[in-house]
Amino acid sequence: MISSDSPTGPEQRIGSERLIARLRSALGEKAVVTDPDVLDSHRNDEATFCAAGVPAVLVRPGSTAEVAEVLRAAGEYGVPVVTQGARTGLSGAANAIDGCILLSTARMNKVLEISAEDQVAVVQPGVVNADLSHAVGEAGLFYPPDPSSWEMSTVGGNIATNAGGLCCVKYGVTGDFVRGLEVVLASGEVVRTGRRTVKGVAGYDLTRLIVGSEGTLGVVTEATLALLPAPEAALTAAATFLSIEDGIAAAAAVMASGLRPSLLEFLDGPTARAIQNYRDMGLPADVGSLLLAQSDRGPRAAEDVAAIAAICTAHGAVEVAEASDAEESAMLLEARRLVHAALEPLGTTLIDDVAVPRSRLVALLHGIAEIGAKYDVLICCPGHVGDGNMHPTVVFDRDDPAAEARALEAFGAVMNLGLALGGTITGEHGIGKLKRQWLEAELGPVGLRLQREIKSVFDPAGLLNPDKVFL
Template sequence: MSSSEMLIARLRSSLGEKVVVTDPDVLDSHRNDHATFCAAGVPAVLVRPSSTAEVQEVLRAAGEYGVPVVTQGARTGLSGAANALDGCLLLSTARLNQILEISVEDQVAVVQPGVVNSELSRAVLEKGLFYPPDPSSWEMSTIGGNIATNAGGLCCVKYGVTGDFIRGLEVVLASGEVVRTGRRTVKGVAGYDLTQLIVGSEGTLGVVTEATLALRPEPEAALTAAATFLSIEDGIAAAAAVMASGLRPSLLEFLDGPTAQAIQNYRDMGLPADVGSLLIAQSDRGLRAAADVAEIARICTEFGAVEVAEASDAEESRMLLEARRLVNPALEPLGTTLVDDVAVPRSQLVALLHGIAEIGTKYDVLICCPGHVGDGNMHPTVIFDREDAAAEARALEAFGAVMELGLALGGTITGEHGIGLLKAQWLERELGPVGLGLQRKIKEVFDPGHLLNPGKVLRPFPAG
């Protein structure tokens, strides 16, 4: 028997037939996440544990037989981090899906990793509480996946990203041992911060089986404003002025001209043909929101907005946000999309957007650029015909050039999507050899056998 066959036999014996899946069709459907251009191998088995003890058994058995483990949540990621490797074990957190506790007094929730983001948000809202992280995939993505990539979202400009709300974790290590990191309390500086080390590690250091999340009081009612500009510069300047005003918008989104035009072509939103940029802002301060929106509108007008719309109620706010929600469906008919997520200092946003336009011209591809302008995290999206091999090659070159540009402007190659397979070759460029060496040493401590999501984030270790 091969090592994979012995592993499967052991897991069936210890966990039961229903937990261990080898059906080829099921395995094929779990091979990859939503990333484009990331290789996906053929897994040997899919295992669906429902307790920490079962995860321990899976990792102990995988370690004994030397079989790599790829942990998967909802597979909504965009970097290939959940993609299978040939002969690997896929560890699904789908059955680890319980909300274990919601404490109004402590303002925390204790959950398993398979809980869907939107389900948690609705559950805590029923108790007058708020879990802010809201990635665009929040109706599908799980808390475990959000932790794995330190996911952001539209409201992170005011509230922060997933890692800002992680108090503590329960993690099963490659050895099968369980470690609890962090704590339930608001404060705590005892020892190194292992919690934040696990956040964003994309399943390469351990398997999260429980998370203690910080909550906030339910936000007040929100109102929205949308402003149209004839240039990128005016839209970015207005966004900078909003951020400097002290208003602290709960959402500040930017669409460049090509993105706005694609949306207008997809659905008539009344945008002018010569739109250069679109800024969408929101305040969630209840009775004060109307005054906030009026001030945002005043700032946008001062910085050259040709049209500003102010919502007076929730329905009008929803309609003004529709343009942002239509980005993905509006871009899909244009061709295959390759989505980047570089982040730069806000002072460098104009240079980034002009550079992206130049890259699109150089490589003869369309690049649309929506993004979270309030925190400088943009999503340049390269669009091309995948049936055209030459166009695909140019698109990949353009994708790399955008990351080069982001680094040159003092930014990062990923603000919220993670490294996975898609950007592993670029990590050393950002970290430098010393930083990369430290990360390899950390990986060795947590996973000396290199069995947890090998080849993701950190490229294969040098021989010897």
């Protein structure tokens, strides 16, 4: 609960009152919220261990013009702006800072156009990923990016973090489908980046620059997204192994075989056992790893699944299940979808998302086990094995300060391990507040300086999400 008498000086209070009056004049009474309870409920995203400040106001603009008015007002009063979508992020990128304007894109939730001829959709940032997928599906088209939060997360938030998902192994991440953007800059100016066409190399690629920038360069108010023809029916295979090595070797063999699975997911032994304890999935007590693969090639899917099953058997799978229809496929995939629910009863979770080259996955998983032993915490590791993006999840008792301290050290050790193996500290969740202290280790001092200089070009006063990404 935010206190209604937060300490502020007279000048700051008068300035805040004038700012709010200006915002109400531009957006209307209902779009400007100062109720302390509402502000409190919008202070943070889903990340743990990321501080959140006390915002001055929450605004819900309904158009690009209104977003521009908000940013112009913020500039005049020198007030920072934190843009929020559905607040399902896991890095603290949407967390409030003291005295800021929270800019919610929730009202900007229209699918403006779906073109079967151009195979594009034009959408506002507040459109929920699942709603977009259903809408384009009715037109016989497909929008592949599908983060785990797809039924809640918004396209704008997906763009802000360049979100991935289960289908990345075949189709790629959000940025691979963003053709163009409409963006409001800190100055209130509106710029269009990219284009509707498939090809285009006129000037620097500002679209790619905005994607993944976590609200630090501008506010996305419209996106032109590439679509694909709807995929054919999919079938799934699930294989159980006694070791991590066998499961990873099977995944590598699947990727090297020429097959293009539409999904290739991995669960290590601790994760698989947590799922089995949560719900009986018939997994053996000595399970070392579980591999889930899917083909969406319709009549050829059964052939693909059989080939994947044969590869898994050749690499030591003790059990392989092949789905014969959509219902069986959904049952096999249930283990992957139960991960978060299964880990929740074990304690507080701190979710990482390091990515490494596939050739270094075994080293990553062995290193994670060593880190867990060193810091005396449980680390479970599900992930998108097809593209090397794993989600080591530290599980601990938050009521135990010593356990919490060890968990935070283990979290950092996992990121250092990922970098040492030639990987990245974030494959799809972003930097936000959670990972700022490790950014220079990945980018190097020159790379970090260039990124700061780019930020200053877009946002000279440093008002857009100022405490995120960079320390």
